[in-house]
Every structure is written in structure tokens, then in C-alpha cells.
Amino acid sequence: MSASLFVVQLFNGLQLGLLLFLVAAGLTLVFGVMDFINLAHGVQYMLGAYLAVMAYGFTGNFFLSVLLALLASLLFGLVLELLVFRHLYGRDHLEQVLATFGIIMLLNQGVKLLWGAAPLNMPIPDLLSGSVPLLEGLRYPVYRFAIIGAGVLVAAGLYLFVTSTRVGMLVRAGATNAAMVSALGVDIKRLFTVVFGFGAMLAGFAGVMVAPILSVEPGMGDQILILAFVVIVIGGIGSIRGAFLAAVLVGVIDTLGRSFTTDVLRFFLSPTTARVIGPALASMSIYLLMAVVLAIRPAGLFPAKGRA
Amino acid sequence: MPGARRGNPVAAPSGPRALSFDQRLAAGLFVLLALLPLLSRGIASSYLLLVGERLVIFAIAALSLELLIGAGGLVSFGHAAFLGIGAYAAGIVASHGHGSLAIALPAALAASAAFALMTGAIAVRTRGVYFIMITLAFAQMAFFIATSLAPYGGDDGLTWPTRTQVLGRPILKDQLTFFYVCLTLLIATYLGVGRLIASRFGRVLRGLKDNETRMQAIGFRPYFYRLTAYVIAGTLCGLAGFLLGNQAEFVSPAYMHWQRSGELIIMVLLGGTGTLYGPMLGALALLLLEEALSRLTEHWKVMLGPALVLIALFASGGIAGAIAAWRRRRRTPARLAHTLPRVARHLFGVGLKASRCWRREGRRLLLRPAHRLRRGAQAARAACEPAKTALGRALEALPPLAERAVKTTVVRWWRR
Numbered sequence: 001m002s003a004s005l006f007v008v009q010l011f012n013g014l015q016l017g018l019l020l021f022l023v024a025a026g027l028t029l030v031f032g033v034m035d036f037i038n039l040a041h042g043v044q045y046m047l048g049a050y051l052a053v054m055a056y057g058f059t060g061n062f063f064l065s066v067l068l069a070l071l072a073s074l075l076f077g078l079v080l081e082l083l084v085f086r087h088l089y090g091r092d093h094l095e096q097v098l099a100t101f102g103i104i105m106l107l108n109q110g111v112k113l114l115w116g117a118a119p120l121n122m123p124i125p126d127l128l129s130g131s132v133p134l135l136e137g138l139r140y141p142v143y144r145f146a147i148i149g150a151g152v153l154v155a156a157g158l159y160l161f162v163t164s165t166r167v168g169m170l171v172r173a174g175a176t177n178a179a180m181v182s183a184l185g186v187d188i189k190r191l192f193t194v195v196f197g198f199g200a201m202l203a204g205f206a207g208v209m210v211a212p213i214l215s216v217e218p219g220m221g222d223q224i225l226i227l228a229f230v231v232i233v234i235g236g237i238g239s240i241r242g243a244f245l246a247a248v249l250v251g252v253i254d255t256l257g258r259s260f261t262t263d264v265l266r267f268f269l270s271p272t273t274a275r276v277i278g279p280a281l282a283s284m285s286i287y288l289l290m291a292v293v294l295a296i297r298p299a300g301l302f303p304a305k306g307r308a
Numbered sequence: 309m310p311g312a313r314r315g316n317p318v319a320a321p322s323g324p325r326a327l328s329f330d331q332r333l334a335a336g337l338f339v340l341l342a343l344l345p346l347l348s349r350g351i352a353s354s355y356l357l358l359v360g361e362r363l364v365i366f367a368i369a370a371l372s373l374e375l376l377i378g379a380g381g382l383v384s385f386g387h388a389a390f391l392g393i394g395a396y397a398a399g400i401v402a403s404h405g406h407g408s409l410a411i412a413l414p415a416a417l418a419a420s421a422a423f424a425l426m427t428g429a430i431a432v433r434t435r436g437v438y439f440i441m442i443t444l445a446f447a448q449m450a451f452f453i454a455t456s457l458a459p460y461g462g463d464d465g466l467t468w469p470t471r472t473q474v475l476g477r478p479i480l481k482d483q484l485t486f487f488y489v490c491l492t493l494l495i496a497t498y499l500g501v502g503r504l505i506a507s508r509f510g511r512v513l514r515g516l517k518d519n520e521t522r523m524q525a526i527g528f529r530p531y532f533y534r535l536t537a538y539v540i541a542g543t544l545c546g547l548a549g550f551l552l553g554n555q556a557e558f559v560s561p562a563y564m565h566w567q568r569s570g571e572l573i574i575m576v577l578l579g580g581t582g583t584l585y586g587p588m589l590g591a592l593a594l595l596l597l598e599e600a601l602s603r604l605t606e607h608w609k610v611m612l613g614p615a616l617v618l619i620a621l622f623a624s625g626g627i628a629g630a631i632a633a634w635r636r637r638r639r640t641p642a643r644l645a646h647t648l649p650r651v652a653r654h655l656f657g658v659g660l661k662a663s664r665c666w667r668r669e670g671r672r673l674l675l676r677p678a679h680r681l682r683r684g685a686q687a688a689r690a691a692c693e694p695a696k697t698a699l700g701r702a703l704e705a706l707p708p709l710a711e712r713a714v715k716t717t718v719v720r721w722w723r724r
Contacts, residue, residue: 037437039570087621093437094383095620098577101570102616109609226448226566233441280456287445287452291430294442298434 004138009259010252011134015144017251018151022206023224024231024243025158026199032175032238034089034192039100040080042225043107044200048073048207049216050111053122062125062212069208070201077200081193089192104222112218119215147209154205155244162240171195175238227254230286234293236300246301250286257285329635334585337592338495345484357483358555359599363592364490365551368497370575370587372544377573378581379505380537381517382432385440386447387572390420390542392454392564394549399466399559412472413550420546421539423450428538432531447569454561465560472554480554490551494588497544502584504540513537578619580628589627622720654694662691 027041051072055065084103088096124143131139162168170191173181182188207221214220231250235242262278269277293301327335344360369391376382397419398412406412427446434442460466471480480486504510515523516530524530553559562568571594579590597615601608623630665687 031437035437037440084617084621091624093440094377094573094577094581095624097383097385097440097570098574099617099620101574102613102620104613105609105616106613109607109613113607113610222567226444229441230445233438233445237437276456276458280453283452283456284449287449290445291442291449294434294438295430298438300438 004134005259006256007134008138008140009255011140011144011148013252013255014248015147015151015251016255017248018148018155019206019210020224020227020231020251021155021244021247022151022209023203024228024235024247025155025240026202027228028232028235028238028240028243029171029175029195030199031232033171033178033195034174035178036085036089037093037096037100038085038199039097039225040103040107041199041203041228042221042223043104044073044077044203044221045207045224046111046216046218046221047076047107048204049211049214049220050115050120050207051076051204052208052211053115053120053216056122062123062127066208070205073204073207074197074201077204078193078197080200081196085196086189086193108218108222117218119217121215122211124212143212147213150209154202158202158240159244167191167194227286230290233300234290236302239300239302242300242302250289253289254282254286257282261285330583330585333631334498334588337585337588338491338498341491341494342488345487354483357487359595361483361487361490361551361555363595364487364494365548365555366572366575366591366595367588368490368494368551369545369548369572370579370591371494371497371501371584372541372548373572373576374581374584374587375501375504375537375541375544377576378583378587379510379513379517380534382534382538383440383573384443384538384541385566385569385573386427386443386445386450387541387545388566388568389447389450389564390424390545391549391552391568392559392561393420393423393450394546395553395559395563396454396457396460396466396549397546398472398550399468399553400460402468402470402472403460403466405469407468407470407473408476409472409474413547416546416550416553417543420549421543424539424542425535428535428542432534432538444566444569447564447566451561451564451566454564461560463561465558465562468553468557468559471557472550486555493547493551497547498584498588501544505584509533509536574616578616578626580626580630580632583628586626586628593627654697658691658694661694662687665690 023041023045026044027038030036030038030041048069052065052069055068055072056062059065059068080103084099088099128143128146129141131141132145134140162171170181170186174188174191174195178188181191206224227250231246232243234250235244235246258279261282262274265274265278265281268274297303341360341364345357347356369387372390373384373387376384376387394416398416401407401412401415406415427443431439431442431446455463457466471478471486474480480489505514512523512528512533516528516533520530549559549563552563575590575594576587577590578594579586579588581587597612598608601611605611619626625632
């Protein structure tokens with residue numbers, strides 16, 4: 001358990017946290033503003049990655065393909081909203097779960113049908129390849145720094161957008177009390193569409209960013225979807241600030257837990273027991289965190305809804 | 309009237325108890341299932357029986373979830389965890405050489421009940437979306453615990469040494485016996501859950517779903533009622549898991565995968581909440597649909613997915629809702645009963661005319677080809693005429709229904 005490994009894992013955790021934030025931000029807004037459970041959000045992340053790979057195949061240019069994939073994700077999100085989700089606002093959560101579960105099935109299998117079940121890869125662009133020295137004898141890939149940087153930039157931009165623009169103000173108001181906003185003469189449906197498309201684009205962006213470092217495969221969105229749900233539940237539904245803090249927390253705890261739980265347990269338990277319990281405890285750690293948070297604060301850390 | 313207040317609002321009136329429509333439907337379903345082995349004698353016997361066992365077992369699981377969703381309004385997104393826990397508990401006990409019913413079944417039930425009690429104690433404090441998410445989180449925990457159970461197979465799953473033995477004998481090994489045991493348990497579950505929902509406890513639970521504040525105001529504590537319902541449902545689902553493990557003589561973490569929980573919810577929704585036959589029908593429908601589609605193509609999910617979306621959009625009551633709507637609109641079958649004989653009579657008339665025409669003209673037609681063509685065309689037109697009117701009349705009688713159905717659907721779609 002050397003210090004350099006710890007630093008590396010800390011950065012990895014931060015990177016995972018920021019990616020989670022990109023996915024969770026859209027999810028928490030859709031959840032908070034429209035009271036809509038979008039299980040299909042993880043699929044949009046997956047689709048972002050696939051679109052990036054496809055665009056890269058066409059253009060051969062990383063940055064151009066990122067741009068194309070973003071536009072395509074946005075478009076796809078809007079189409080989904082228009083065709084399906086628009087008709088489910090204000091309906092029972094159960095029906096939303098049913099419909100979005102159906103979309104997960106369709107898209108996961110559709111992706112398999114179109115691109116095959118084998119994982120795809122996307123090369124890291126030359127500009128961002130290589131690594132930089134961090135400490136003595138410790139180098140960290142530039143691309144991962146780029147992900148962290150992009151995540152921080154988007155988070156900051158989102159924060160500015162939500163706190164100091166008119167649309168952002170409406171989004172916050174909508175998350176607190178959508179009916180009241182509608183009564184004040186705001187076209188809430190259009191606001192929903194904008195938020196939804198935007199959320200889909202953010203999830204797609206996260207997918208695009210990880211395309212070069214993870215294998216792009218069907219079902220890659222499912223795992224991150226559940227993590228994102230954990231994040232927004234811990235952070236408090238509808239709260240961007242809560243989502244950011246919870247995402248970083250979850251990312252860091254998950255990553256550090258996976259690398260160090262077994263070692264830490266060895267201080268207290270016999271090596272064999274530690275080896276058995278360690279991995280289980282590590283994969284459970286964030287769910288434990290969530291259970292503890294919900295047991296203490298049933299509405300998350302920063303609940304956005306006004307208490308009735 | 310003494311004792312009137314204890315009268316049961318759901319059960320049928322007293323006297324020689326008449327079965328309600330719902331109960332008759334469920335009874336019909338059970339009879340059909342019970343007849344399944346007869347059918348399977350003829351065709352691919354054991355395969356059909358295997359499918360039947362799965363149907364029955366998942367119907368039990370769906371019923372237990374219905375107790376939570378339909379009666380309690382508690383949408384559990386982690387119900388599959390109990391399937392896995394029931395199967396794992398019995399399997400682990402069996403792998404230590406205690407594969408008898410007297411030990412394995414209580415172990416499965418106790419393990420699921422304990423898990424339900426522990427997680428429910430926290431989960432039931434939350435509401436709505438938070439409840440959905442926290443049950444999901446607990447199921448994920450159970451999933452990861454199962455994957456790390458290295459002594460019991462870990463990721464690969466645990467193969468049971470044997471099916472559960474009854475009094476030291478492998479009675480359940482026989483397919484037919486096992487099927488009927490499952491079916492009996494399903495019927496028992498159906499009756500039990502039905503009684504539970506109709507009881508005072510069930511009424512409190514439903515009251516809490518409708519208006520928690522009011523129930524609190526008249527002195528009920530939501531927490532304990534909900535927790536009890538959660539534990540009962542979890543235990544029942546553990547029973548289903550025990551059966552599922554017995555059927556496969558195997559259990560793996562995949563039993564607890566979150567998509568499996570999603571499938572359980574889909575079964576309940578597809579069938580329609582608020583009734584007991586609904587979830588059972590939903591389990592049947594989903595499993596049969598999967599079975600049929602997966603034979604059609606490897607990519608059956610591409611078809612099932614959109615079907616689920618359409619159901620969510622247009623048929624939100626599920627199968628039970630459709631049946632209820634059909635029962636409300638008695639006019640539809642009445643009209644059909646009116647129309648069908650008329651259509652049949654017309655078609656019969658057409659056939660009669662055509663045959664007479666043929667007998668009159670047939671020989672001449674055969675003799676002279678040119679003439680034959682002309683006369684043939686004439687005869688055909690003549691034969692067509694009554695068919696056309698028959699069709700017209702039939703269409704006249706049918707369309708208001710179809711038209712209205714289409715119109716309302718389209719209008720609803722666009723108004724939304």
C-alpha cells in the first residue's frame with residue numbers, strides 16, 4: 001500500500017467520479033424536474049461511446065468524432081423524448097420503469113445486432129497520448145488527466161448554467177415545484193425537452209470520453225446506470241451540487257475500496273478471511289454508503305424538493 | 309347487525325359462496341396449468357414440463373411482488389434478491405449434506421425473511437423513488453456477496469448435490485411430482501395472499517397506499533405494517549427461489565441480477581396490478597413470450613423491448629386492465645354476437661348461389677372456351693355481388709367499434 005499507488009488510485013477515483021457526475025447530472029435533472037425514472041439513461045451513455053467509435057471510423061479524427069457523437073447523442077435523446085418519454089411524464093413510476101426497461105432491452109440488443117457483441121476499441125489521439133510524471137517514479141496518462149479536466153470544466157459550466165442563466169433558473173425552479181413553474185406561464189414541456197436532450201448529451205459525452213480507455217460493448221451502460229442512481233440518491237434527487245459531491249465521493253470510495261479493502265482487512269483478520277471478504281466488501285461499499293445515508297437522511301444529502 | 313363490521317369487503321357475499329369473476333379466472337388458470345402434463349405426455353414431454361415449472365415458480369414470485377406493489381404501493385426493484393437468497397440458502401445447506409426438506413426449506417425461508425427484515429427496516433423508511441433505489445441497492449449488495457462466495461462457487465454459481473429430499477427419499481426428483489408440488493404451492497400462495505390482502509392487515513396496507521397521512525391520523529403506524537408486508541413478500545419470494553433452485557439443481561448470482569428484478573416488475577405490470585390473477589398471467593405471458601421469441605430469433609429482445617414500451621404507453625392496466633375494460637364494455641361481444649351470424653348467413657348464401665350458378669352454367673362453360681371465359685367472368689361477378697354486400701354489411705356493423713378504438717388511441721397519443 002505505497003503512497004504512489006494511493007495517489008494513482010485517488011486520481012482514478014476522481015476520474016470515475018467525474019464521469020459518474022456527467023451521467024448523474026442528466027439523470028438527476030430528469031428525475032428532479034420531471035419526476036421521471038429514466039432507466040434508459042445508461043443506454044445513452046453506451047450509445048455515446050458507440051457513436052464515437054462509428055464517427056471515428058468515418059472521419060479518423062478524434063475531436064471531430066467527439067463533436068459528431070455529441071450531436072448525434074443530443075439528436076437521439078430528443079427523438080426518444082418526442083416518441084416515448086413525453087407521453088410518460090406525470091404517469092405512474094411503474095409505467096416509466098416498464099417503458100425505459102423496454103428501451104434498455106431494445107438498444108442493448110440493437111447495438112449487438114448492428115456492431116456485434118465483441119467489444120470495440122477507439123485509439124487515444126496523439127495529442128493526448130503519453131503520460132506525465134506525477135511523483136518520483138510515478139507517471140499518469142495524459143488522457144486520464146484530460147478526462148478529469150473535461151469533467152471539471154463541464155461541471156463548472158453546468159454550475160454556472162444552472163445558477164446564473166434564465167433557463168438554469170427555470171430548471172432549478174422546476175426541480176423544486178414544477179406545477180408552480182407551469183402556473184407562472186412557463187412552457188414546461190419545452191423546458192422538459194431541453195433538459196432531457198441536454199441530459200442525454202451529457203451521458204453521451206461521458207460515453208465518448210471513456211470510449212478510448214474502456215472497451216465499448218453492449219451492456220456497458222447498465223453498471224454505470226446503477227452507480228449513477230446511487231449517486232443521485234445519495235446526493236438528493238434534483239440537486240446538481242449533491243450529484244457532484246456524491247459522484248466524487250462514490251467514485252473515490254469505489255476505486256479506493258477495490259484496491260485497498262483487502263489490504264486493510266488484513267490488519268484485523270487472517271489473510272484467507274480477508275481475501276474472501278475483501279472483494280465482497282469492496283463491491284458493496286458504495287451501496288453500504290447509500291444505505292447509511294438513506295437511513296440517516298431519507299431524502300439524500302441535499303434534497304431539492306421543497307418539503308410539503 | 310352484530311359482526312357486520314368484520315364483514316370482508318373483498319370476499320364474496322356469505323351463504324354458498326359464489327366465486328367472483330377474478331377468482332373464477334384464477335381457478336381456470338390453475339385448471340389449465342394442472343392439465344399441462346396431460347398435454348406434455350404427447351409432445352416433447354419433459355421440455356414442456358420444465359417450461360411449466362418455470363411458469364408456476366415465477367407466478368409465485370410475481371404474486372409475492374404484487375403483495376408489495378399492488379397492495380402496499382411499495383415498488384421493490386430488488387425482489388430478485390430473494391429468489392437468489394432462497395436458492396442459495398437451500399443450496400448451501402444441501403452442499404453440507406443437509407438436503408432434506410425439513411432443513412433446506414426452513415433455511416431458505418428463514419434466510420429470505422432475515423434479509424427482508426434487515427433491509428426492509430431501512431428501506432421501508434423511504435418513499436417512492438427512494439424506495440425503488442434502496443431496494444435496488446440492497447439487491448446489488450446481495451448479488452456481490454453471492455459473487456464473492458468463493459467456497460460456494462462464487463461467480464460460477466453453486467451446483468446442488470441433489471434435489472431436496474423428502475423424508476430421505478428423492479420424491480421431488482420426479483418431474484411430474486415436482487410440477488404438482490409447485491402448482492400446489494402456487495395455489496396456496498394465491499389463496500394466502502388473497503386472504504392477506506382482504507384481511508384487516510391488508511386493508512390497513514391498502515389504506516396506507518391511498519392516504520398515509522389519514523391512516524396515521526386515525527392511529528396506525530405505517531412503518532410496522534409496511535415492514536411486515538415486506539418480510540412476508542420476501543419470504544414468499546424466497547420460497548419461489550427455493551423451488552427455482554430445486555428445478556435447476558443449481559444457483560448462481562445471476563438469479564439476483566437487477567435485470568431479473570426488472571423482469572419481476574414487468575410480470576406484475578404486464579399482468580396488471582390490483583388483482584391476483586393479473587401478476588400470474590403476467591408471469592405466464594412474459595415467460596411464454598420470451599420462449600416463443602427466442603425460438604424465432606436470437607435477437608428476441610429487439611422485439612420484446614418495443615413491445616414493453618407500447619404496453620407502457622397504451623395498455624397501462626396490463627392484461628387485467630384489458631380484461632376489466634372488456635367486461636365494462638359488454639356491448640362489444642353483444643355486437644359481435646349480432647354481426648357474426650349475419651356474416652355467416654351471407655357467406656353461406658354466396659356459396660349456395662355460386663354452386664347453383666356452376667351447376668347451371670358449368671357444363672356449357674367447359675365446352676366452349678371463349679364463351680366459358682365470358683360466362684365465367686359474369687358468374688364470378690354475380691357471385692361477387694352478394695359477397696360484396698355481405699362484406700359491406702359486416703363492415704358496416706363492425707367499424708364503429710374499430711374506428712372508435714383507433715380514434716381514441718390516436719387522439720390520446722397526440723393529446724399527451
